[in-house]
Amino acid sequence: MSDSNDSDSANVGAITLRLLTEGDLVAYKALRDAMLARHEQAFTSDAETERAREAASYRVRLHPQAGGKSLFTLGAWRGEQLVGALTCEHENRKKVQHIAHLIGMMVDDRFRGRGIGKRLLQQALALLRREPRLETVTLSVTAGNQSAIAVYRQAGFTRYGHLPRAIRLSDGRYYAKDLMSLDLRA
Numbered sequence: 001m002s003d004s005n006d007s008d009s010a011n012v013g014a015i016t017l018r019l020l021t022e023g024d025l026v027a028y029k030a031l032r033d034a035m036l037a038r039h040e041q042a043f044t045s046d047a048e049t050e051r052a053r054e055a056a057s058y059r060v061r062l063h064p065q066a067g068g069k070s071l072f073t074l075g076a077w078r079g080e081q082l083v084g085a086l087t088c089e090h091e092n093r094k095k096v097q098h099i100a101h102l103i104g105m106m107v108d109d110r111f112r113g114r115g116i117g118k119r120l121l122q123q124a125l126a127l128l129r130r131e132p133r134l135e136t137v138t139l140s141v142t143a144g145n146q147s148a149i150a151v152y153r154q155a156g157f158t159r160y161g162h163l164p165r166a167i168r169l170s171d172g173r174y175y176a177k178d179l180m181s182l183d184l185r186a
Contacts, residue, residue: 101138
């Protein structure tokens with residue numbers, strides 16, 4: 001999944017995409033903690049609560065056998081540094097087994113604008129399309145985050161809903177979320 005021919009490879013080095021393993025949990029927590037602290041309006045989790053968690057608590061995001069709802073968490077690596085991640089969750093309840101959910105898309109600020117989020121999304125969708133029972137994938141994105149919304153739309157996602165005041169920050173500010181979906185069979 002690596003691509004050493006990225007147009008930005010001279011500037012940042014080759015970015016490799018791979019599924020996270022238990023050995024990656026400390027790097028995942030460090031990236032997540034940094035992103036939650038810097039971009040509180042982008043995530044439903046709060047930085048303070050998540051900072052108090054142990055890295056091992058994210059094990060449930062690795063694969064279904066880890067005890068959570070996650071099918072996988074995909075990471076973007078520059079050498080040994082985790083610079084991006086995206087998690088895919090799946091419901092096991094019979095009536096909604098055909099739906100997956102993308103959560104926690106994040107790219108380190110120093111690597112934004114270089115196509116890493118787009119690559120994470122494309123690879124995640126490719127993995128999801130290999131799952132025969134999956135038909136639909138959903139996500140939520142902070143309304144007004146035009147760069148993220150553009151990446152999702154380019155991948156084929158459409159908005160099916162809008163939740164005003166979806167997030168309330170500690171200072172009382174509210175942010176809306178746009179709800180988006182994609183038909184994996186299309």
